[in-house]
Structure formats: C-alpha cells, structure tokens
Amino acid sequence: MAIxxxxxxxxxxxxxxxxxxxxxxxxxxxxKVVAAGDRVTLHYRCxxxxxxxxxxxxxxxxxxxxxxxxxxxxxxxxxxxxxLVAGDTALSGSPEAPSLEEMDMxxxxxxxxxxxxxxxxxxxxxxxxxxxxxxxxxxxxxxTLSLNKVRHRPQVMKMTPQAFRARTGKExxxxxxxxxxxxIPGTVAALSEKEVVxxxxxxxxxxxxxxxxxxxxxxxxxYWEIRIDPQIGRLVRTGPMVGRVAEVKKRSFVxxxxxxxxxxxxxxxxxxxxxxxxxxxxxx
Numbered sequence: 150m151a152i153x154x155x156x157x158x159x160x161x162x163x164x165x166x167x168x169x170x171x172x173x174x175x176x177x178x179x180x181k182v183v184a185a186g187d188r189v190t191l192h193y194r195c196x197x198x199x200x201x202x203x204x205x206x207x208x209x210x211x212x213x214x215x216x217x218x219x220x221x222x223x224x225x226x227x228x229x230x231x232x233l234v235a236g237d238t239a240l241s242g243s244p245e246a247p248s249l250e251e252m253d254m255x256x257x258x259x260x261x262x263x264x265x266x267x268x269x270x271x272x273x274x275x276x277x278x279x280x281x282x283x284x285x286x287x288x289x290x291x292x293t294l295s296l297n298k299v300r301h302r303p304q305v306m307k308m309t310p311q312a313f314r315a316r317t318g319k320e321x322x323x324x325x326x327x328x329x330x331x332x333i334p335g336t337v338a339a340l341s342e343k344e345v346v347x348x349x350x351x352x353x354x355x356x357x358x359x360x361x362x363x364x365x366x367x368x369x370x371x372y373w374e375i376r377i378d379p380q381i382g383r384l385v386r387t388g389p390m391v392g393r394v395a396e397v398k399k400r401s402f403v404x405x406x407x408x409x410x411x412x413x414x415x416x417x418x419x420x421x422x423x424x425x426x427x428x429x430x431x432x433x
Contacts, residue, residue, distance in 0.1 A: 183269045185236035186427035192230050195258055195279070195417040197384075203415055204258055206230055220360055221254070221386045221411065230422055231259050235266035253389040257281055257409050262417060273421040281409040292407035294392070296361075298400055300375040302330050306347045313337075313345045321345045332357050332366065333373050349373060360385045361394055361402065377402075384411045 183189055194205040194212075201219035205212065208225045238260055252260070261279040269275055284292055306329070313321040327335040327347045339346035353368040362380035366373055379402035383394040387404075393412060395405035 181271060181424050181426075183235050183266045183421070183424055184426070185267045187235045187266070188232055188425040188427055189235050189263075189266050189421055190230050190232045190423040190425075191262075192228075192420045192422065193258070193262060193417050195415040197413050197415065203410075203413075204254060220384045221391045223255070223386070233259055233263040233266065234427065236264060238264040252409060254391050254409050255389065258415070258417070262419060266419075269419075269421065274419070275421075276416060276418050278414055279417055280414040283408050283412075286407070292405065293395070294404045294406065295401050296404065298377050298379065298397075298402060300330075300377070301369075301372040302333050302349060302375065304349055304371055304373060306335065306349065308345050308347070309343065310340075310345055330375075332359075332364070332375060361404075384413075 192206045194207065195203050197203050197219050201217045202212070202222050203219050204222065206225065206228065208228045211228055258279065261281065262277070265277045265279070286292070306327075308316075310321050313319075313327070317325075317327060319325065321337055321340055323337055323340055325337045327337060329335055329349065333349045333351045335347040335349040337345055338348040351366050351368075351373050353366070355366040357364045357366065357375075359377060361383055362378045364375050364377045366375055368374075379394050379397050381394050381397055385392045385394065385404055387406070390406045391409060391411045392404040392406040393408070394402055396403040
C-alpha cells in the first residue's frame with residue numbers, strides 16, 4: 150500500500166504539472182470544508198481490495214504504468230474531471246436516467262462519491278470506501294447468464310461477397326482479415342464472383358486466457374474446439390455490466406451480473422480540484 154500511495158502522489162503531481170504547463174491553473178479547495186449542496190469538481194481512482202484499478206477519471210497516460218488494472222477496468226479517452234453535488238445521492242434532472250438499483254459501475258461510482266463529500270476538509274485529497282447493494286431481481290431476470298464451457302468455431306467458412314461486405318464493411322480480397330472469434334483469426338483464402346472462402350487458423354493445444362479462465366484450443370475438424378476452464382470468483386465485464394463467475398457445472402458455467410461492483414467494496418482516492426458553494430449550503 151505504501152508503494153501505491155507513493156505512486157498516487159506522483160500521479161497527482163504529474164497532473165498538476167501537466168495542467169500548469171498548458172497555461173491552466175488548478176483550482177484548489179483552499180480552507181473550505183465541503184458542505185451539502187456544494188458543487189465539487191474532482192478526480193477519482195477506485196481500487197479493488199487486491200489493489201487492482203477498477204475505475205478512474207484519468208486517462209492511462211496520467212496513471213502510473215506499474216498500477217495493475219483489473220478485468221473490469223475501462224480506459225478513459227480523456228482526463229476530464231467530474232463535477233458532483235455534495236450529498237446528492239439521487240440522480241437529479243433527467244427523468245430518463247436509470248434508478249440507483251439499475252445503474253452500472255461507471256454511473257454508480259460518482260453517485261456514491263457524491264454522498265461522501267460533505268465534511269471533507271481543505272487538504273483536498275482523501276480515500277473513501279464505497280459499496281453497492283445487489284440489484285433487485287425482476288420477473289424472469291435474476292441477472293445471471295449461463296454459458297457453455299465448450300465453443301465450436303468453423304475451420305472454413307463460405308459466404309457471398311455481399312455477405313462479406315455486410316459483415317465487414319470492406320471489399321473481399323485475398324488475405325483480407327475476417328474476425329469471427331478473436332482467438333481464431335480468419336483470412337480470405339479464395340475468392341470468386343459468387344463466393345468468398347475464409348480459413349480460420351489455429352493449432353492443436355494452443356492455450357489462451359479468457360476473462361472466465363484459461364482455455365485450450367483443439368483441432369476437431371471441421372471445427373476448432375475451445376474448451377474453457379472457468380474459475381469461480383473471476384470478475385468479468387460485458388459491455389457496461391460487471392459480473393462474476395458464480396457457478397461451474399459439468400457443461401456450462403454461470404455469470405452473475407446482479408452486483409454493480411461484482412460484490413466488492415471499492416477504495417476510492419478522491420482529489421478535489423474545486424469547490425463552488427451551492428444554495429443548499431445556505432439552507433435555501
């Protein structure tokens with residue numbers, strides 16, 4: 150943890166220098182203590198209990214390269230801070246916004262942090278723990294997904310040129326890439342006016358690491374067979390959803406997407422950049 154804290158200080162210092170070198174100033178909270186209703190602009194970095202980074206407002210170039218990233222981490226395209234209303238744990242303004250129970254991790258983290266801002270002192274840098282309740286089950290939806298432990302991918306695939314263009318957005322040509330499964334890349338091996346032939350190449354016994362666990366590829370003509378060894382407890386991200394491998398059966402395994410943070414409590418390092426007094430602070 151000492152290494153992590155040192156790395157964090159280096160990242161924060163780098164951010165300040167970066168902004169200053171671009172002719173910008175970094176607003177500081179000064180001597181003010183955050184009050185409910187204040188508008189607070191901040192950056193955050195949230196970690197899993199094992200020290201892996203789960204989410205942040207900073208882009209990768211501003212992070213310490215030694216910081217391990219979790220399987221549920223999504224890199225940011227920019228380093229824009231977020232502005233939150235201190236103490237506001239409900240989504241105000243947008244009637245179309247999802248309820249707290251339905252939020253994904255990226256949307257829920259700022260809401261959780263907003264609720265913890267009142268009372269933060271003038272140093273502007275704190276660490277807070279945030280958790281989330283399991284999503285309430287809905288009729289015919291308990292947020293679980295069952296997947297097969299064995300997948301089959303063709304070794305050869307034939308299609309019309311029109312189908313190739315529709316699936317790739319490109320004209321077919323010899324050697325062109327065609328991805329059906331990233332584990333087993335395909336290329337155009339033969340081409341005519343009526344048919345495109347794609348060969349998918351791999352090798353017997355090739356090993357790969359999937360989000361669910363290790364996998365081995367076997368040559369079982371006319372297919373490549375991918376045998377997955379799912380590991381209970383593995384965190385998995387599918388689009389905006391965070392899940393965890395909850396059960397392994399003989400032929401399948403179950404991913405539970407019912408918890409926004411995968412059942413974990415996150416440790417979030419919060420760097421306050423600016424505090425703007427709000428009407429709620431004055432009892433209006």
